[in-house]
Amino acid sequence: MPQGDVVASLEAELPQGAVLTDPDLVERYRHDRALTITPGQPRAVVRATCTADVQTTLRLASRFGVPVVTRGAGTGLSGGSAAIDGCITLSTERMRSITVDPAAMVATVQPGLLNAEVKAAVARYGLWYPPDPSSFEICSIGGNLATNAGGLCCVKYGVTTDYVLGLEVVLVDGRAVRLGGRTVKDVAGYDLKRLFVGSEGTLGVITEATLRLRPRPAAMCTMAAMFPDVVDAGRAVTKIASSMRPAGLEMMDSAAIAAVERVKPMGIGPDVGALLIGQSDVGADEVSFMAEACEKAGASEVHVTDDPDEGELFMGARRMAIPCVERLGAVLIEDVGVPIPEIPALIAEVGVVAQRRSTAIPVIGHAGDGNFHPLVTYDAGDPTATERAAIAFDEIIRAALALGGTITGEHGVGMLKASHLGAQLGPVATELTQAIKYALDPQGILNPGKWA
Ligand SMILES: Cc1cc2nc3c(=O)[nH]c(=O)nc-3n(C[C@H](O)[C@H](O)[C@H](O)COP(=O)(O)OP(=O)(O)OC[C@H]3O[C@@H](n4cnc5c(N)ncnc54)[C@H](O)[C@@H]3O)c2cc1C
Structure with a gap:
């Protein structure tokens, strides 16, 4: 040294x-x-x-x-x-420039801009940057790129990586490299930019991105269905998601609804076991299909509206769910994903784990993607409750893997799930991951102790 x-x-x-x-x-x-x-x-x-x-x-x-x-x-x-x-x-909070090229339908951004600021800047040109994590008003576009963030509209419009045409990345030795560019199609060589999207700061630092934009979507029609039983809501999701691509399909169970009701009342009573919110930017036919699927799966009440503000009341409530549950005490936030047909089995298994470990686990999720956030709540002052919560957290991860799923659908591995990554990847993919990490960061100084 x-x-x-x-x-x-x-x-x-x-x-x-x-x-x-x-x-x-x-x-x-x-x-x-x-x-x-x-x-x-x-x-x-x-x-x-x-x-x-x-x-x-x-x-x-x-x-x-x-x-x-x-x-x-x-x-x-x-x-x-x-x-x-x-x-x-x-x-990167001070790296905040953006240029929009409406003719090419792209925006070139520095990483420190918030997702909401990118959306607002491109909206002035009648354009839309779709990826919309619930945290879109407070998270940076660089963080979105580095975690390959998802969100509420991803069920139809895809995740962050689907909007990345080009990146500028600074490598560990200080060299800057441009990967990809501004063309919509580009198959020259390995798709190296995708290696950095979702790499969580372990391979290099993203200093600029060229993002693909879309025309602004039509106004949303919304369906809100209440179910007495959360597993029935899961069945409705399976039916809907295997037949169509809604613009959004989000779920909250009774405990999550109750947490939101305390902060922002929607008038949903404690007898409701789950709320499923479906949206369409195509029109009434899709919403009718979703409403019918919910009724057949056991919904006790289905409300349909073409008023975007009313629809946003439900989606806004869903976005608030994590902070509302966090007000109740300590929370371990899960982020598992399963294939669409396995959604009811995952929800049922979370209920079993909650009972076995005597831990309340409200469930919310980007249901249409099969990406769920069981929120393992516990009393941080009670060591046995803390231990039970940690066990419940691990059991949910194992359940998702057993159902052919993933340990993280959008939040990333980070420190929280570093010890679980090997179980999902297996030995060969782990070896490949380590080879890539070593090739790009031989001293292991980029975000060490995280996942790679
Ligand atoms: C209430 C709430 C709701 C949320 N909802 C969602 C959701 O719906 N979908 C979703 O995907 N996430 C969600 N999140 C998680 C979080 O907002 C996302 O992971 C987001 O992408 C993180 O962005 P950030 O700017 O805060 O990144 P940070 O937390 O600062 O960093 C995240 C990771 O990216 C790396 N990183 C950051 N910038 C760069 C860069 N320029 N180059 C290389 N690596 C970098 C960091 O090292 C770290 O590993 C939610 C969070 C909260 C609090």
């Missing part, structure tokens, strides 16, 4: 004010939203303003062998941007 101090070198080479070491300021950059993870203590935070700042940071980090944790807005739910001891936390 070279003589000297990495922080002094960063301060010498980066613009004034880019490097924070004041413990009170650094504290704001330690956590993400995986509240059960205890982060480490960074030695400094770098607030990059341009690609060159990122290059300098990674070049010096490599020279001194110091770990780098890249951070967007810190809304991640898996500890991906949580600090580790002695790291440099590299924040």
Whole structure:
């Protein structure tokens, strides 16, 4: 290792004010939203303003062998941007430029912009950037790219990677590389940009992205169906999702509804076991099909509206579910996914786990994708309750894998699920993953201790 101090070198080479070491300021950059993870203590935070700042940071980090944790807005739910001891936390929050090319239907963005800011900027041209995590007003586009974020409209419009035409990435040695470009079709060589989408800061730092846009969709028609039984709601999802592609198909069970009712009353009573919200931007026929499927599956009440504001009341309530449940106490947020036909089995299994471990587990989900967020709640002051919650969390992961599913549909592996990744990948895919990681980050300084 070279003589000297990495922080002094960063301060010498980066613009004034880019490097924070004041413990009170650094504290704001330690956590993400995986509240059960205890982060480490960074030695400094770098607030990059341009690609060159990122290059300098990674070049010096490599020279001194110091770990780098890249951070967007810190809304991640898996500890991906949580600090580790002695790291440099590299924040992209000041990288905020955007240019929209309406003729090419693309936007070129820096990573620090919020998802909502990208949506608003392209909407001025009558265009739409579809990926819409529930956190879209508070998460960065860089974080979305690095986690391959999903959301509510992904059942029809796909996830973040489906909108990435090109990337600029800074590699661990400080070199910047452009991958892909602005063309809609491009099969020249390996699709390296996709390797970085969803790589959670373990392979390089995304400093710019060229995103594909769509025309603004038509206004939504919405269906809200109440079920006495949550597994019946799962059956309705299976029927709908195997027959059509709604613009959104979201679910909340009774405990999640109750948590939202406390904050934003919708007038849904405790006798309702589950709420299924379906949306269509095609028209009334699709909504009628969904309503009929729900009635046949046992819905006790189905409400249909073509008023976008009324529809948004239901979807808005669904988006609030995680923060509302978090108000009730400590929560381990699951993010498992299963093939569409296995949805009822997964929901039933979550109920079994909740009973076996005496732990309340409200369930919400991007039901049309088979991506569910069982919210394992517990009393953090009670060690046995904490232990039971951890066991329940693992049991749900194992249940999803046994059903042919995934340990994470959109939140990423991060610290939270690092120990489960091998079980999903198996030995050969794990070896491939490690080979890629080593090829791109031979010292292992990019987000170490996370998943790779
Ligand atoms: C209430 C709530 C609801 C949510 N709903 C959804 C949802 O519906 N769908 C969904 O997918 N997620 C959801 N999330 C999770 C979270 O918002 C997403 O994972 C989001 O993409 C994270 O963005 P961020 O800017 O906060 O990233 P951070 O949390 O800062 O970082 C996330 C990961 O990306 C890496 N990273 C960040 N920027 C870069 C970069 N420029 N280059 C390389 N690596 C980078 C970090 O190292 C880390 O591993 C929700 C979170 C909350 C709190």
